[in-house]
Amino acid sequence: MTIDDNVNEPFTILTNDFDLSAEELGEVYRYRWQIELFFKWLKQHAQIKHFYGTSEAAVINQIRLDLMTYCTLILLKLEVEHQRDLLTLQRMLIACLYESYDEFLGKLRRRRKKGSKRIKHDTIYQMTDHYIMAEEDTEWLNDLIYDPVIL
Incomplete structure (x- = not known):
């Protein structure tokens, strides 16, 4: 049928x-x-x-x-x-x-966000480059607590 x-x-x-x-x-x-x-x-x-x-x-x-x-x-x-x-x-x-x-x-x-939060690689690179080129105190960049993804 x-x-x-x-x-x-x-x-x-x-x-x-x-x-x-x-x-x-x-x-x-x-x-x-x-x-x-x-x-x-x-x-x-x-x-x-x-x-x-x-x-x-x-x-x-x-x-x-x-x-x-x-x-x-x-x-x-x-x-x-x-x-x-x-x-x-x-x-x-x-x-x-x-x-x-x-x-x-x-x-x-509530509307759901699509996808996870994207990592801003360009921003992380620019900030790291800024600190290194400025010849400021960069010792904190070697610390394991520092996580550039959180910025």
Whole structure:
């Protein structure tokens, strides 16, 4: 069966359930994909690297807590209309744990700088050349504490 996805591209699904319409089958597939994304997130980002208890109840409780965390993050993402991934939202939430909600939203919506700070090699060269040519006291340039990158 061929259906259109969200960007109107044809998408083929093979099935042996002929009782469902194409729309219903598309919805079932989207729900299944959301479950796959949940388990992917759970394996990658939840604290299930090891279980804190060995009993069945302890394992189930830990999985429930991770499920509640995931659902809470999804609800928060929808509420604040966050466009990036859940991991970014989770990290920002942890970083702003003891700050107000308004401060959290401000930091979440702040534009990110692209790339790291560039080193101004020309400026470093000019300053070093100036000190050497001026024949001033340059002994401090030999000190290991001095770092020209910080200038």
